[in-house]
Amino acid sequence: MNTILEALQYAFIQRALVGGVFIGCCCAFLGVFLVLRRLSLIGDGLAHVGLAAGGLGLFLNTQPLWVSIPLVMFASLWILWLSDKADVYADAAIGLVSAVSVAVGIILASVGRGFNIDLFSFLFGSILAISMHEVILSVALSVIVIGMVFLFYHELFAIAFEEEYARVLGIPVEKINKILILCTAVTVSLGIRVVGTMLISSLIIFPAITALQIARGFRLAMLLAAVFSTLSVLIGVFVSYLADLPTGATIVLINFAFFVLSFIIKKMR
Amino acid sequence: MKKAIWILLFGAGIYLCLPCCSSCKQSAQPTPGKLQVVTTLFPLYDFARQIAGDKAEVSLLLPPGVESHSFEPRPGDIVRISKADVFIYTGPLMEPWSQDILKGITNKELTVINASANIQLANEEQQDHDHEAGECTHDHEHEHGGQDPHIWVDPILAQQIVSTIADGFAAKDPANKDYYLANAKTYNEKLAALDTQIRTTLEKCSKKTIVYGGHFAFGYFARRYGLEHLSPYAGFSPNAEPTPRKITEMIETLKKADTSYIYYEELLEPRVARIIAEGAGAKLLLLHGAHNISKQELDKGVTYLDIMGGNLERLKLGLGYQD
Amino acid sequence: MNLIEIKNVCVRYGPIEALCSISLAISAGDYVAIIGPNGSGKTTLFKAILNLLPLTEGSISLYGTDARRFTQWNKIGYVPQVSRNLHKGFPATVREIVASGILSAKSFPRMIFGKDYSKVIKAMETVGVCDLAERLIGELSGGQQQRVFLARAMVNDPDLLLLDEPTAAIDPATREQFYRTLREINTQFGKTIVLISHDASHIGHFAAKLAYLDKHLVFFGGFDQFCISPEMTRYFGPHAQHLICGQHCPMKEKQ
Numbered sequence: 040m041n042t043i044l045e046a047l048q049y050a051f052i053q054r055a056l057v058g059g060v061f062i063g064c065c066c067a068f069l070g071v072f073l074v075l076r077r078l079s080l081i082g083d084g085l086a087h088v089g090l091a092a093g094g095l096g097l098f099l100n101t102q103p104l105w106v107s108i109p110l111v112m113f114a115s116l117w118i119l120w121l122s123d124k125a126d127v128y129a130d131a132a133i134g135l136v137s138a139v140s141v142a143v144g145i146i147l148a149s150v151g152r153g154f155n156i157d158l159f160s161f162l163f164g165s166i167l168a169i170s171m172h173e174v175i176l177s178v179a180l181s182v183i184v185i186g187m188v189f190l191f192y193h194e195l196f197a198i199a200f201e202e203e204y205a206r207v208l209g210i211p212v213e214k215i216n217k218i219l220i221l222c223t224a225v226t227v228s229l230g231i232r233v234v235g236t237m238l239i240s241s242l243i244i245f246p247a248i249t250a251l252q253i254a255r256g257f258r259l260a261m262l263l264a265a266v267f268s269t270l271s272v273l274i275g276v277f278v279s280y281l282a283d284l285p286t287g288a289t290i291v292l293i294n295f296a297f298f299v300l301s302f303i304i305k306k307m308r
Numbered sequence: 309m310k311k312a313i314w315i316l317l318f319g320a321g322i323y324l325c326l327p328c329c330s331s332c333k334q335s336a337q338p339t340p341g342k343l344q345v346v347t348t349l350f351p352l353y354d355f356a357r358q359i360a361g362d363k364a365e366v367s368l369l370l371p372p373g374v375e376s377h378s379f380e381p382r383p384g385d386i387v388r389i390s391k392a393d394v395f396i397y398t399g400p401l402m403e404p405w406s407q408d409i410l411k412g413i414t415n416k417e418l419t420v421i422n423a424s425a426n427i428q429l430a431n432e433e434q435q436d437h438d439h440e441a442g443e444c445t446h447d448h449e450h451e452h453g454g455q456d457p458h459i460w461v462d463p464i465l466a467q468q469i470v471s472t473i474a475d476g477f478a479a480k481d482p483a484n485k486d487y488y489l490a491n492a493k494t495y496n497e498k499l500a501a502l503d504t505q506i507r508t509t510l511e512k513c514s515k516k517t518i519v520y521g522g523h524f525a526f527g528y529f530a531r532r533y534g535l536e537h538l539s540p541y542a543g544f545s546p547n548a549e550p551t552p553r554k555i556t557e558m559i560e561t562l563k564k565a566d567t568s569y570i571y572y573e574e575l576l577e578p579r580v581a582r583i584i585a586e587g588a589g590a591k592l593l594l595l596h597g598a599h600n601i602s603k604q605e606l607d608k609g610v611t612y613l614d615i616m617g618g619n620l621e622r623l624k625l626g627l628g629y630q631d
Numbered sequence: 632m633n634l635i636e637i638k639n640v641c642v643r644y645g646p647i648e649a650l651c652s653i654s655l656a657i658s659a660g661d662y663v664a665i666i667g668p669n670g671s672g673k674t675t676l677f678k679a680i681l682n683l684l685p686l687t688e689g690s691i692s693l694y695g696t697d698a699r700r701f702t703q704w705n706k707i708g709y710v711p712q713v714s715r716n717l718h719k720g721f722p723a724t725v726r727e728i729v730a731s732g733i734l735s736a737k738s739f740p741r742m743i744f745g746k747d748y749s750k751v752i753k754a755m756e757t758v759g760v761c762d763l764a765e766r767l768i769g770e771l772s773g774g775q776q777q778r779v780f781l782a783r784a785m786v787n788d789p790d791l792l793l794l795d796e797p798t799a800a801i802d803p804a805t806r807e808q809f810y811r812t813l814r815e816i817n818t819q820f821g822k823t824i825v826l827i828s829h830d831a832s833h834i835g836h837f838a839a840k841l842a843y844l845d846k847h848l849v850f851f852g853g854f855d856q857f858c859i860s861p862e863m864t865r866y867f868g869p870h871a872q873h874l875i876c877g878q879h880c881p882m883k884e885k886q
Contacts, residue, residue: 045556046552046556049552049555049556049559049587050586050587051552051555051583051586051587052552052556055552075721164579165549165579165580167549167550167552167555167580167583168579168580168582168583170582190740191741193731193734193741193742193743194734194741196723196727196731197731197734199721200718200721200723200728200731201711203683203711204709204711205734206681206683207681207683207704207707207709207735208704208731208732208734208735209702209704209734209735209738210734210741250722251720251722254722255722255724255765255767256722256723256724256727256765256767257722257723257724257727258727259722260722276552279551279552279553280551280552280553280556281553283551283553283554284551285549285550285551286549286551286552287549288549
């Protein structure tokens with residue numbers, strides 16, 4: 040207990056907790072919809088796009104985040120278009136878009152023949168190294184994303200359950216899909232900068248699938264996903280502090296432990 | 309069968325075209341009669357060009373700004389190596405990719421210079437026992453297999469590298485042997501002067517610990533001048549993530565040590581160093597490991613001596629220089 | 632008034648003709664079964680009515696309004712085909728699924744309030760799925776899922792119900808019961824029902840009218856007429872028609 044209080048005195052740990060919990064909740068809420076719609080790998084895919092976009096940003100000598108957010112948004116719409124209109128399966132569409140982005144990124148880095156700072160280090164953040172500026176951005180983003188999810192909860196639910204039926208209900212399915220995918224794009228591009236790729240893709244997938252194992256009801260699934268996500272960040276930061284382990288990887292493994300636990304609970308019921 | 313031939317031809321075409329296109333763009337047409345030298349890291353490039361003078365064309369394989377540990381050669385780079393007369397690299401620990409490439413190169417004329425050939429690499433474990441703050445870096449494994457490949461940061465070892473390169477040039481191009489050896493001698497005198505300067509400067513410094521927020525590449529330097537170091541990272545791999553405990557330990561040590569400066573490494577965004585600095589109320593200073601340089605530095609024509617001179621100025625600040 | 636009026640409709644997917652020259656009018660209180668072999672365009676016709684796909688030719692009007700401009704989707708209850716594994720593992724309860732039907736009566740921002748839940752309970756009572764309210768949709772049998780979807784379609788108390796293959800996932804005993812429920816909804820609550828079935832042998836006993844579809848509309852009329860229809864005789868031969876019409880077939884009595 041004392042060690043926890045001791046850890047809490049450090050500003051970087053406070054920021055890791057706040058930034059991690061907010062980004063984690065965004066990911067958890069979006070994750071439930073993304074996993075149910077077979078788009079769970081989108082976090083990984085868009086992270087690759089973020090890399091390419093960051094390369095372009097460095098190439099153009101601007102702040103990479105301002106290049107990567109619009110480009111990742113564009114790529115996410117492209118994934119949506121491919122899976123909706125071009126009859127490409129969602130997983131293949133994600134693969135296609137991320138492969139193209141990586142290729143473009145590598146060529147850009149190659150043509151540019153050099154940067155002033157290493158591309159990877161600039162793009163991939165660590166949860167321990169969140170700046171105050173990034174905490175504010177994460178909180179603002181979460182307010183927007185969680186607000187969107189609440190505002191369109193019923194629409195998102197109906198579409199996740201059955202897209203065609205949602206259309207029959209008079210729901211503007213295309214618009215809602217775009218909102219979901221754009222929220223994901225912003226979360227991912229900010230998230231990779233704040234907490235890193237590994238953490239962002241696992242925070243999208245894990246809390247959602249863990250909640251889906253045991254939740255009896257959709258509202259409950261959303262709530263549980265947010266709870267699992269928050270707990271994994273809190274426990275992960277403290278455990279990594281106590282046991283002297285890398286924080287990001289610890290959070291991922293705690294998420295995995297939650298998943299195994301919920302799987303066992305489900306089987307025992 | 310016919311199809312297979314077409315595929316082969318197509319593949320061969322791509323294979324021949326791609327590296328050609330990219331390599332032609334990167335370097336000017338080789339001047340006949342001059343030794344073509346390809347080097348991997350910036351210090352080797354700088355040493356080689358000092359020794360070679362106008363008798364050879366020296367080029368740097370690493371694109372500016374690319375962190376040397378995350379570098380992967382492209383096909384064009386491999387072609388550049390295979391077309392060169394001399395290839396200089398630091399050693400299999402620093403450039404693990406070099407071994408496979410060198411095996412695959414058929415150019416019998418290529419002289420390969422291993423810059424660390426005549427140097428006994430230090431074990432990292434040894435270093436750990438050397439300094440008090442062992443808890444920050446011990447019990448780990450890292451990509452360099454327990455040995456520290458960053459030999460060039462020590463001006464004395466740098467002189468050995470220069471001699472190794474000069475001998476290699478002399479063997480390859482006996483006609484200009486005296487020229488190379490004379491250049492090397494002149495340059496080694498400069499390195500010796502740098503060594504003296506560092507020694508006298510550091511003698512006047514009240515503190516002996518370098519607080520470093522990155523992957524500590526200055527092991528040989530620290531040992532040479534009797535310094536200690538503190539780093540939150542285990543080993544040199546830039547992919548490793550520091551643990552929160554190590555960061556807090558660094559903050560506490562920094563607070564106690566009444567040092568108001570923390571050093572960070574070149575080319576990587578100093579996120580972790582920044583956090584430690586902020587936690588301890590310290591300022592950030594660059595300690596340039598000279599693995600590679602940024603595009604701006606390249607355009608300015610920065611040299612190894614410039615970088616080390618700059619480091620010394622900043623070490624004066626951090627280590628409490630008193631005139 | 633005709634709830635659905637289909638005028639000379641053609642739907643093509645690229646070069647493939649799914650439906651052509653269909654004209655059909657369904658008036659209030661009707662109970663129509665659309666039958667026909669696989670690939671005869673039954674589901675396409677439903678999708679066209681629900682404005683889910685563009686018409687190549689012709690027009691469809693719902694409650695007198697062109698389907699493309701129609702907005703009162705709460706007046707139409709749609710029950711999609713059930714396929715058992717589709718919703719496996721989906722974490723929604725029956726109550727949540729039924730409540731989602733309410734959205735057709737809402738516009739942005741779509742919120743569901745306490746008073747809406749009384750409608751949900753009423754619809755679940757009508758169909759008899761109240762005891763399933765807190766169960767997960769994926770845990771239910773095909774027949775139970777079908778009832779849940781029927782409750783969802785009825786939650787806004789629509790005048791018109793469209794059901795796509797409602798008995799496909801149901802065993803024969805439950806099927807009879809399901810048709811009986813539909814019959815009640817038709818007679819007691821006065822709802823217009825249009826359903827698709829590939830299985831003409833049973834539906835005939837419950838639906839008032841049959842429409843036989845095979846890319847073109849081959850037959851549309853009452854069940855009794857169906858059994859003596861010369862088009863149908865030409866289509867199936869007397870023997871098959873006899874099988875479809877079963878015991879009650881007037882043809883058999885003639886023989």
